[in-house]
Amino acid sequence: MNIKIIGVGRLKEKYLKQGIEEYAKRLSKFAKFEIVEVPDEKAPEQLSEAEMIQVKDKEGQRILDKIKDREYVFVLAINGKERSSEELAAEIDQLATYGHSDITFVIGGSLGTADAVNKRANAAISFGRFTLPHQLMRLVLTEQVYRAYMINAGSPYHK
Numbered sequence: 001m002n003i004k005i006i007g008v009g010r011l012k013e014k015y016l017k018q019g020i021e022e023y024a025k026r027l028s029k030f031a032k033f034e035i036v037e038v039p040d041e042k043a044p045e046q047l048s049e050a051e052m053i054q055v056k057d058k059e060g061q062r063i064l065d066k067i068k069d070r071e072y073v074f075v076l077a078i079n080g081k082e083r084s085s086e087e088l089a090a091e092i093d094q095l096a097t098y099g100h101s102d103i104t105f106v107i108g109g110s111l112g113t114a115d116a117v118n119k120r121a122n123a124a125i126s127f128g129r130f131t132l133p134h135q136l137m138r139l140v141l142t143e144q145v146y147r148a149y150m151i152n153a154g155s156p157y158h159k
């Protein structure tokens with residue numbers, strides 16, 4: 001199974017990098033795991049609605065360029081569908097059973113994801129109604145994907 005996370009912008013904070021590296025290392029026993037970063041669109045603090053859409057569309061195109069047709073795509077979105085860890089684990093297991101060997105998770109930039117990305121996604125995952133920084137989201141997501149594999153392996157890691 002190939003698991004890919006697409007994120008916007010370069011991860012700078014050392015504490016996040018270290019956390020992701022740890023879970024990526026653990027996850028590598030179960031799947032080929034990679035994080036693909038696409039450049040964020042530089043923009044002033046204050047943007048009109050139209051300018052925000054432009055920024056999201058530019059970042060969205062960079063995200064779409066990194067997705068192949070065969071990939072099953074989960075977009076992370078506050079208003080997506082909430083799942084339990086067990087439900088995500090079961091979903092990943094099902095996808096593998098039905099021959100999906102490429103699963104991609106997309107985390108939007110600071111303004112969220114473009115409509116085109118949301119349309120391309122096969123499913124939308126919410127981690128609840130809190131807005132999490134997109135870079136922290138990478139760490140949280142990497143742990144949850146690792147947890148999913150541990151659940152599917154019947155490991156006591158998941159209590």
Ligand SMILES: C[S@@+](CC[C@H](N)C(=O)[O-])C[C@H]1O[C@@H](n2cnc3c(N)ncnc32)[C@H](O)[C@@H]1O
Nearest residue numbers: 076077107108111112126127128130131132134
């Ligand atoms: C800072 S948030 C964007 C906030 C933006 N106002 C929105 O509503 O999408 C950046 C990205 O992090 C992810 N994200 C943040 N909080 C999330 C949550 N609670 N559930 C799922 N994804 C979340 C989403 O992919 C989002 O596009």
